[in-house]
Amino acid sequence: MxxxxxxxxxxxxxxxxxxxxxxxxxxxxxxxxxxxxxxxxxxxxxxxxxxxxxxxxxxxxxxxxxxxxxxxxxxxxxxxxxxxxxxxxxxxxxxxxxxxxxxxxxxxxxxxxxxxxxxQQQKLYELSQHILLLNREAAVDQQLVDLMRSSLRVKGVALWNAYEMHQWKSGDCDFSDDEVRSAYFLETNDDDLITGVSRRVLRLGTRPIGSLFLCGHSLDSASINAASSLAAVAIERARSFSTEANAEAAKQSEQLRSAILDGLAHAFKSPLTTIRASSSGLLAMNTLSGAEERLVSLIDRHAGHLSDLANHLLLTAKLDSGDLKVKREQVDVAQLIRNTIAESSQELDGHSIDFQSSAFCNAVYADRKLLQMALFQVLDNAAKYSRPKSQVIIALREEEAELIISIRNEGSFIPDYEREKVFQRFYRCSESVKSISGTGIGLSVVRRIAEAHRGRTWVESDYINGTTFAIALPRMAKEKV
Incomplete structure (x- = not known):
């Protein structure tokens, strides 16, 4: 030469x-x-x-x-x-x-x-145009390296995608997988003018998402940086499309499942009402023997559980569709909690309740039935997931704009990454899904009831203090709600 x-x-x-x-x-x-x-x-x-x-x-x-x-x-x-x-x-x-x-x-x-x-600008312009036309149905990364090699007119391209932890190649350059991957982890950016090899870390803002190798080229450093930015945008765009598609599929699946369960809840409602009316009538006649009375009581109790589950399903469907009408009235939350505790004696299964109130004003404008349903569900969860015969503590406290109800139980723990997921419908914690029966519906209903009142819900958990579910209700005037 x-x-x-x-x-x-x-x-x-x-x-x-x-x-x-x-x-x-x-x-x-x-x-x-x-x-x-x-x-x-x-x-x-x-x-x-x-x-x-x-x-x-x-x-x-x-x-x-x-x-x-x-x-x-x-x-x-x-x-x-x-x-x-x-x-x-x-x-x-x-x-x-x-x-x-x-x-x-x-x-x-x-x-x-x-x-x-x-x-070079013309090459980059062509590359950006073709990136917009990438086929989302096929492997985007392989299309991208082929496109960069043809548009930039280089000998070879290698790409490491940190999202998928996979490498893609196009052309004749002999880049080892370890070499390309190491450039990502070591954040190597350099140009070797003698060999015509350039290495770049692909970034989205300041976050690295991959690495790019080019060989056999005559591009300047600015053009390589621009090509790297386009590659990073293409990878993130493909990931966004994939996430969007998965979210849409999950949404459709959720809608289908909700529609099926809603239909089943409506179908179960009438026979359950008949069964419970019959069992309650037999118990009210007081003509059964001891064994018969126990069996009918068992039928009545479980029929009640099924009826409550059907109510939850129907209520969730209404909350999702926006058909639920919140009938607000002035509610004494402290008294509502006491009533809920009294009516939940059977579900508490021997757990003692310690109710502590530090609120000066206990009144909120809310739907009494919906709020009692949410309290009943959290109490039921607290008893179900705590140690046998342990104490459940209910606290009511007042803040400037909210009235906060917290229910703490002992013996259960929810990891950080699951604390938001437990409020998703049908989701159950990995540690309890096999040991404790449940549907994963109750807490989703609690959150939707709180949101219908413009409130919020959250959970705190650690191994020492146990798990605390909190419901915050806004203390707003009646004319503003």
Whole structure:
């Protein structure tokens, strides 16, 4: 490569010198004076500077000075000058030739640089256009590396996607998986001009999401950085589309499941009402023997549980669709809690209740039935997931804008990553899903009831203090709700 470059420079110098000699002979034959011959040689030097560069023009300008001295200054045909004016003329010519050659070379260099940058910008523009047209149904990463190799006209591309922990390649460059992956973990960004290899960490803002290797290219650092940014955007865009598709699929699945359960709840409601009415009637007649009474009581209790579950399903469907009408009235929350405790004695299964109230004003405007249902559900969960016969603590406290109900039980723990998930419908904690029966519906109903009252719910949990579920209700005036 270097030998060919030197050979090309020598050929251009030889051509320029030959042109200079030819112009000198023509000027001499046509009896030009020194000024006219100097102008012709200056034009030649400028043309060579524009076409080939400063070095070739400088060599030709030195030859031109020699030719002008030999053919156009006294004494003729000798490399000797007697008139000082001729010395000045030749020195001015040489200085002018060098200055003009330098300026011409600089202009030519800027023009070539501008053309190169325009070509690279065109490549990046084409790359950005094609990225928007990537097929989301196929593997986006493989499409991306193929597209970058063809659009940027490089020999090879390797891409490490940190989301999928996978590498994709296109072209002939021999990049090992460890090398590309290490660039991501070590955050390597460099350009090797000798081998034509560039390494970049792909970032979305300040967060690294992968690494990119390019080989066999002539791109500058700015173009490589721009290509890396486009690759990062393409990866994140594909991930966003995938997340959106999964979310839409989950939403449709949830809607289908909710519709089925809603239909089943409606279908169960009538026979459950009949069963419970019959069992309650048999118990009220007081004509059953001891064993018969126990069996009918068992039927009545479990029929009540099924009826409550159907009510939960129907209520959840109404909350999701926005059909539920919250019938607000002034509710004494402390008294409502006491009533709920009294009515939940069977579900508490021997757990003692410690009710603590520090609220000066216990009144909120809320739907009494919905609020009692939410309290009953949290109490039932507290008893179900705590140690046998342990105490459940209910606290009511007052804050500036909210009335907060907290229910704490002992013996259960919810990890951080599951504390929001427990409020999702049908979700159950991984530690309890096999040991304790349940549907995963109750807490989702609690949250929806709280949100219907413009309130909020959350859970706190640790191994020492147990688990605390909290319901915060806004203390707003009746006319504002």
């Amino acid at each position: 270097i030998a060919k470059s030197i050979q090309g420079v020598l050929c251009r110098i030889a051509g320029g010198c030959a042109a200079g000699m030819l112009l000198t002979l023509l000027s001499y034959r046509l009896h030009f004076n020194l000024s006219a011959a100097t102008s012709i040689h200056l034009f030649l030097v400028v043309v060579i500077a524009l076409r080939w560069g400063l070095f070739e023009a400088s060599v030709v300008s030195i030859l031109s000075v020699a030719c002008l001295d030999y053919f156009f200054t006294q004494p003729l045909f000798q490399f000797y000058i007697t008139d000082s004016h001729d010395w000045i003329a030749l020195l001015v010519f040489e200085a002018t030739a060098l200055v003009v050659s330098s300026l011409s070379d600089r202009v030519s260099h800027h023009a070539r640089e501008l053309e190169r940058r325009q070509a």
